[in-house]
Amino acid sequence: MFRTGSRRKHDAGPAAEALRLVKVTKTYGTDDSAVTALDGVTLALARGTFTAVMGPSGSGKSTLLQCAAGLDRPDSGIVRVDGHELTGGGEAELTRFRRGRVGFVFQQYNLLETLTVAQNTVLPLKLAGQRVDRRKAREILTAVGLGDRLGHLPDQLSGGQRQRVAIARALVADPRVIFADEPTGALDTRSARGVLGLLQDAVRVHGRTVVMVTHDPVAASYADSVVFLADGRLAGRMDGPTPDAVAERLAHLGDDMTVGV
Amino acid sequence: MFLLAMRSIRKRPGRFLATLLSAFLGAAVIMTFNSMHDTAAQSGVDRVSKETLTTAASVVGGYGTLLVFFAVASTLTVTVRQRTAELELLRCSGATPGQIKRMVVGEAVAVALVGAVLAIGPAMLGGQALLGVFQDSGQVARSVDHSFGPVALLSGVDITLLAAAGAAFLAVRRATRGPRRAGRARTYLAYAALGLGAVAATSTFAFSATDEALMAAPAYGAILLSVGCALLAPRLLKGVLDALPLTGASGWLAVRNLRRRADHLAGILMSLILFTAVSTATLYMQAVESDAVAASGLVKSVDAKNLESLNYTVVGIIVVFVCVMLVNSLYAATSYRSREFGQQRLAGATPGQVLGTVGAEGLILTVVGLFFGTVAALAGIVPFTMVRTDSVLPDQGLGIWLAVASIAAAATLGTSLATARRVLRTPAIGAVGLAA
Numbered sequence: 001m002f003r004t005g006s007r008r009k010h011d012a013g014p015a016a017e018a019l020r021l022v023k024v025t026k027t028y029g030t031d032d033s034a035v036t037a038l039d040g041v042t043l044a045l046a047r048g049t050f051t052a053v054m055g056p057s058g059s060g061k062s063t064l065l066q067c068a069a070g071l072d073r074p075d076s077g078i079v080r081v082d083g084h085e086l087t088g089g090g091e092a093e094l095t096r097f098r099r100g101r102v103g104f105v106f107q108q109y110n111l112l113e114t115l116t117v118a119q120n121t122v123l124p125l126k127l128a129g130q131r132v133d134r135r136k137a138r139e140i141l142t143a144v145g146l147g148d149r150l151g152h153l154p155d156q157l158s159g160g161q162r163q164r165v166a167i168a169r170a171l172v173a174d175p176r177v178i179f180a181d182e183p184t185g186a187l188d189t190r191s192a193r194g195v196l197g198l199l200q201d202a203v204r205v206h207g208r209t210v211v212m213v214t215h216d217p218v219a220a221s222y223a224d225s226v227v228f229l230a231d232g233r234l235a236g237r238m239d240g241p242t243p244d245a246v247a248e249r250l251a252h253l254g255d256d257m258t259v260g261v
Numbered sequence: 262m263f264l265l266a267m268r269s270i271r272k273r274p275g276r277f278l279a280t281l282l283s284a285f286l287g288a289a290v291i292m293t294f295n296s297m298h299d300t301a302a303q304s305g306v307d308r309v310s311k312e313t314l315t316t317a318a319s320v321v322g323g324y325g326t327l328l329v330f331f332a333v334a335s336t337l338t339v340t341v342r343q344r345t346a347e348l349e350l351l352r353c354s355g356a357t358p359g360q361i362k363r364m365v366v367g368e369a370v371a372v373a374l375v376g377a378v379l380a381i382g383p384a385m386l387g388g389q390a391l392l393g394v395f396q397d398s399g400q401v402a403r404s405v406d407h408s409f410g411p412v413a414l415l416s417g418v419d420i421t422l423l424a425a426a427g428a429a430f431l432a433v434r435r436a437t438r439g440p441r442r443a444g445r446a447r448t449y450l451a452y453a454a455l456g457l458g459a460v461a462a463t464s465t466f467a468f469s470a471t472d473e474a475l476m477a478a479p480a481y482g483a484i485l486l487s488v489g490c491a492l493l494a495p496r497l498l499k500g501v502l503d504a505l506p507l508t509g510a511s512g513w514l515a516v517r518n519l520r521r522r523a524d525h526l527a528g529i530l531m532s533l534i535l536f537t538a539v540s541t542a543t544l545y546m547q548a549v550e551s552d553a554v555a556a557s558g559l560v561k562s563v564d565a566k567n568l569e570s571l572n573y574t575v576v577g578i579i580v581v582f583v584c585v586m587l588v589n590s591l592y593a594a595t596s597y598r599s600r601e602f603g604q605q606r607l608a609g610a611t612p613g614q615v616l617g618t619v620g621a622e623g624l625i626l627t628v629v630g631l632f633f634g635t636v637a638a639l640a641g642i643v644p645f646t647m648v649r650t651d652s653v654l655p656d657q658g659l660g661i662w663l664a665v666a667s668i669a670a671a672a673t674l675g676t677s678l679a680t681a682r683r684v685l686r687t688p689a690i691g692a693v694g695l696a697a
Contacts, residue, residue: 071607071688071689072690090612091606091611091612091689092611092612092613095612096611104607106693108693110604110608111604112604113521113601114517114518114520114521114522115514115517119517123514124608126513126514127510127605127609127610127611128609129510169608173609
């Protein structure tokens with residue numbers, strides 16, 4: 001069992017392996033109507049990598065992300081984030097596990113509408129009971145191009161700007177892994193490119209680990225590598241992806257089912 | 262559009278429960294008291310009985326109707342606001358603003374009609390019970406039979422439907438026009454209520470200690486002042502929030518949430534202020550009156566008894582009514598926040614912290630509501646006590662106020678925390694995915 005002191009400083013440095021899943025299985029529903037969303041997925045991602053998870057609808061991408069990020073518990077198998085195993089416990093315990101280890105970027109931004117840009121950004125620190133470094137928050141917001149929007153409310157921002165706030169919020173607590181679920185799904189091409197660039201910077205410049213679920217081959221091409229998923233199983237991997245190669249591979253995912261990586 | 266309205270009611274009856282409940286209760290209260298008019302109008306009712314019955318019906322008819330109007334309006338405002346997304350979708354699918362308006366108003370009227378019809382039975386029983394109270398205290402002759410006639414039926418149905426239609430119309434206009442500053446009309450109304458309330462409370466001094474109508478002026482004063490405060494509630498709340506030095510993640514979030522949602526919380530604060538003011542003012546004044554009569558050694562006259570039983574019935578009904586409204590609108594408002602709670606949890610809030618935020622918000626609301634309600638009540642109690650007795654404050658002590666305050670706190674905190682707990686059972690990721 002992990003310790004859960006909220007003010008505890010992190011252990012000495014990040015682990016070399018940011019994320020490891022071992023034979024993770026997740027089934028929804030019961031008996032007759034049971035759907036196996038994840039079927040024994042084993043996966044390891046090194047620190048400082050940018051990985052895209054791709055697959056057709058219903059392939060288990062979102063379930064994979066939720067299990068890996070500690071938002072949901074797998075039925076069986078092991079999940080390790082930054083060398084720490086995710087164990088049982090209630091929601092409060094899962095929340096404390098995620099703090100400082102995991103940051104999120106969602107398709108629908110999930111910013112709190114009652115808080116300003118600056119307040120939304122520091123919210124994870126506030127909730128974790130950590131000292132709020134306003135200067136650092138401002139630096140991060142300036143870096144994502146929102147230095148002049150600190151006092152705005154989310155509904156005064158465009159979709160792209162909201163997603164940048166979400167990225168700043170994910171970065172501010174220094175998480176080991178940032179999970180992005182279709183981060184460009186609701187954005188126009190130009191905003192999407194900006195957001196993907198920021199995620200890329202988080203990895204290349206700041207050495208974070210990013211896992212991004214997407215169905216867009218162009219978005220996936222920003223990653224260092226792409227992991228394909230079909231019917232809840234891994235269906236291959238591609239390093240140095242290009243949009244065309246990813247699209248080609250996606251189109252033939254059903255043909256060459258190779259289990260494992 | 263009418264068909265769409267009926268379909269949307271049939272498919273999601275739960276959504277309209279809050280409106281139905283307030284329409285039902287409102288209609289029941291109005292019909293119960295107005296059936297006294299019908300009873301008095303029967304042939305063969307003696308003069309004293311007639312007077313008692315008519316007074317009861319008119320007094321409650323006055324501010325009971327006002328209260329029902331407020332209650333239905335605030336519930337409808339909350340439920341229409343929660344459907345902004347759906348209305349937006351309808352607009353995008355080619356519905357004109359007029360069609361949307363007709364749909365929402367149609368729904369509200371249909372639901373209110375059902376509520377009013379359902380209220381007929383209970384109102385008949387209530388009217389009989391009320392008549393029984395008057396007969397037991399000897400104010401109405403035993404020979405008088407309860408009658409539930411056209412006055413009760415028409416006033417109950419009409420007022421409820423009118424309140425529902427008017428409130429739905431205003432609410433949908435506000436919802437489809439997008440956010441706007443609170444109207445100037447509201448401010449004028451608030452100041453008018455405050456001014457009239459102050460005049461009414463001050464005019465208490467024009468009466469002599471034994472005047473039978475002495476209690477009317479300060480009671481109306483207190484109620485008008487509390488209506489004024491209630492109308493200004495969002496602004497008062499913001500003023501209080503600016504002065505609050507709350508630390509800790511939950512308190513920090515609570516203050517910011519309340520500040521942004523101040524306008525939405527007006528209905529809840531209104532219920533709290535009215536509840537506190539009406540119950541505190543009436544109960545203390547009646548206690549002072551009873552003690553003064555007892556001290557003078559006189560036997561209570563029929564009129565005095567009349568007033569006493571009337572006061573207690575009115576307070577009882579209004580208190581229950583406002584309390585149910587409070588619970589009703591808090592439940593609707595809190596269960597609507599599922600998505601927001603999900604977002605807080607995804608940002609790293611434990612369920613305990615979310616509950617802490619909800620609790621802090623409820624506590625601030627309770628304290629603000631109690632404060633302004635008490636101030637309004639005191640504005641009535643103090644002049645009354647000064648005229649009726651020689652002291653400034655009633656010597657009944659804090660007992661009554663503490664009871665009122667604890668009911669208000671229990672209703673507010675209990676409802677919001679229990680609802681939030683239930684809402685938190687949905688996993689965070691599911692809660693943010695749900696269509697709002």
